[in-house]
């Protein structure tokens with residue numbers, strides 16, 4: 001197979017929803033320049049890895065994929081491989097020595113240079129564009145989106161916090177927000193073209209600050225919900241110290257804003273939160289939870305937990321378990337701490353919890369959270385939930401998969417329903433991660 005000069009590109013996306021949204025921006029930028037998306041890597045002349053540096057295992061997966069691409073390059077002469085996103089931003093030109101497969105590097109603020117990088121790579125250069133650009137929001141780019149039901153809309157990029165474990169401030173740079181008016185316009189266009197759900201995205205959406213009139217995230221969410229009254233509105237991610245009462249009241253007041261908040265806590269111990277530089281105590285967090293629960297009926301809360309962060313003692317771990325028991329999160333992303341080079345923790349704290357202890361604590365956290373999720377999901381059996389059908393279920397074309405407003409996954413018999421329908425589903429059984437049900441026949445909402 002020879003692909004020299006081919007303009008077909010394939011993007012392999014690692015990591016979070018921000019990276020998925022960025023892959024949509026990259027696709028749009030390349031298409032503007034005459035490049036075409038390929039169905040698979042075998043059909044591509046250019047393979048782009050859009051990478052995530054947040055967790056060690058994501059970086060390991062990227063290294064494995066690069067090994068695979070090295071083999072592919074031997075068979076596929078002229079194949080160009082680029083690495084974009086957080087990993088090259090962080091590792092910089094040193095990344096070239098990690099794999100001979102790499103032809104060029106691009107950071108999260110330099111995707112507009114990709115066509116130039118590809119052309120330079122074709123003549124044998126090893127170019128890299130890794131500058132931060134605090135003004136870059138990719139304004140004016142209409143991102144390519146997978147699917148036609150649910151869309152991500154980035155509203156801000158970067159992060160001004162400095163959580164000790166996190167590489168994001170070093171890979172995505174300072175915060176910058178999209179103009180209020182352009183977010184509203186984008187949401188209106190999505191809804192007009194048939195999307196039924198919009199998720200507003202940012203590393204810390206609560207610190208959204210309209211560059212034109214300095215309106216905050218509560219005002220943006222309110223305006224988005226009014227501009228798209230028939231669409232479900234979600235947002236992620238929220239930092240506990242920045243979630244405001246105004247935001248919580250907006251969620252409660254607008255029926256189309258989903259009653260689910262992802263509120264990463266990371267640890268149940270104020271001592272650990274201090275070491276993590278999170279900017280709040282566990283009592284502050286409890287007060288935010290109490291406010292949210294008192295204002296938003298039926299709200300579902302999810303979180304992130306890190307087990308075994310630097311200096312974590314047994315009592316800190318117990319405090320995390322107590323918090324999980326008390327708050328009863330619907331679900332959680334749970335990891336054990338792995339040091340990321342260059343972070344505040346890597347520079348100032350000893351990674352001193354033995355791996356066996358980290359793993360044991362993580363397992364205790366997972367076991368407890370699974371039992372809580374299982375209990376909460378079993379309690380939903382017998383209820384009727386409004387579900388937005390998103391896709392065929394993985395197991396059967398006779399079933400649809402969708403989510404409740406509280407972000408629970410529901411699998412139900414398709415009958416005469418289709419993707420995009422809002423369906424009332426009677427929940428008949430549950431696992432700790434999925435509700436299973438059948439349709440209540442009275443309601444099909446299509447718009």
Ligand code: SF4
Nearest residue numbers: 159161163166168203
């Ligand atoms: S708020 Fe903290 S954890 Fe989240 S992206 Fe910013 S630095 Fe990272």
